[in-house]
Amino acid sequence: MSAHVPAIEASPRFRLAAVTNSDPAAAKAAALKFGIPQVFQRPEGLLASPDVDLVVVAVRVPRHFELVRAAIQAGKSIYCEWPLANGLEEALELERLASKHGTYLAVGLQSRGSPEMTYVRELLSQGYIGEVLSISLLGTGIIGGATIPESFSYTLDPQNGAGMLNVAFAHGLDSVCYVLASRMRDVSATLQIRQPRVKVLESGGFIEKHTPDDVAINGRMQSGVVVSAHYRGGQSRVSNFRLEIYGSGGELVITSSMGYPGVGDTQVQGGLDEGGAWGALPVPSPKTDGLGKDMARNVTAIYSRIADDLERGTHTAPGLADAVALHRLIQAIQDAASSGRRQDW
Numbered sequence: 001m002s003a004h005v006p007a008i009e010a011s012p013r014f015r016l017a018a019v020t021n022s023d024p025a026a027a028k029a030a031a032l033k034f035g036i037p038q039v040f041q042r043p044e045g046l047l048a049s050p051d052v053d054l055v056v057v058a059v060r061v062p063r064h065f066e067l068v069r070a071a072i073q074a075g076k077s078i079y080c081e082w083p084l085a086n087g088l089e090e091a092l093e094l095e096r097l098a099s100k101h102g103t104y105l106a107v108g109l110q111s112r113g114s115p116e117m118t119y120v121r122e123l124l125s126q127g128y129i130g131e132v133l134s135i136s137l138l139g140t141g142i143i144g145g146a147t148i149p150e151s152f153s154y155t156l157d158p159q160n161g162a163g164m165l166n167v168a169f170a171h172g173l174d175s176v177c178y179v180l181a182s183r184m185r186d187v188s189a190t191l192q193i194r195q196p197r198v199k200v201l202e203s204g205g206f207i208e209k210h211t212p213d214d215v216a217i218n219g220r221m222q223s224g225v226v227v228s229a230h231y232r233g234g235q236s237r238v239s240n241f242r243l244e245i246y247g248s249g250g251e252l253v254i255t256s257s258m259g260y261p262g263v264g265d266t267q268v269q270g271g272l273d274e275g276g277a278w279g280a281l282p283v284p285s286p287k288t289d290g291l292g293k294d295m296a297r298n299v300t301a302i303y304s305r306i307a308d309d310l311e312r313g314t315h316t317a318p319g320l321a322d323a324v325a326l327h328r329l330i331q332a333i334q335d336a337a338s339s340g341r342r343q344d345w
Helices: 004-010 024-034 043-048 061-073 088-101 115-125 150-156 165-180 295-312 320-339
Strands: 018-020 038-040 054-057 077-081 105-108 132-140 184-192 197-200 206-208 214-221 226-232 241-247 250-256 266-272
Touching: 004 295, 018 024, 018 043, 024 038, 038 043, 043 061, 054 061, 061 077, 061 088, 077 295, 088 320, 105 295, 105 320, 115 165, 115 250, 115 266, 132 165, 150 197, 150 206, 165 184, 165 214, 165 226, 165 241, 165 320, 184 320, 214 320
Parallel strands: 018 038, 054 077, 077 105, 132 226
Antiparallel strands: 132 241, 184 214, 197 206, 214 226, 241 250, 250 266
């Protein structure tokens, strides 16, 4: 709600038409707070409504598959938060169904809506630092540290597909693919649980963590760029997101106060080898700048692309192909870590 509602309210082409929630009281409260005209106790009612053109799936990951599948079968366009599904197998099944039904499906890979990441992508495409040779990514997972709110405790169970590897690290790695306009070609990986017991903030009790809180990979993009990436659980006092892009003619560095790219206080710096001064690069102001530097700004940009796509028959928003490719990459990382062998595809 904190990202999607402001994004929809800021859009001149979308409005909140209906809401459903597994907790009817929560659905009614949301409808009252945000002026949503229709409230449904079950998703089937919302999916049958002729007033609903775009179904937004923004619930916990284990329910994504059933809700996206139902929306496909109902003939609706869809915006599903990342991860699209709980693992590669479910993602491939949704890809098959969406292809069969000709469904428009956008996925919440929010870094692709970040003005900073979009600016860096443009600079690289223009050859600003020459040929990109290598990339180094350092980040934190926000979750996965020594403490956790009760509402996020489900992320510590790998069966739920919402751990640091699946969410924060996946977003970070997707930002690399986005700015380079390329995908990974091969990868080796190490996954570790370094803090197996986590303190629940509300109760002060401890629960077991079964998802990796230390993720390190290295590999190559299809373009040949060498990539190394390392995420740690929790939050750092020093560096929560740092992406260094080393080129034949200079360097770019993107930093953020949060582990998600384009969220929080995000800065772009650069410099060229031939006498170019090193310093901050001014990022063009987006139309969504009034929403501040949080996820709502990036989500608003995604909604704008979705609106354009639905009007023009295009697909400029991050979509099914992007999501399935990222699910394949996460699976390859898990396979590489468990086998000790580099994975190629």
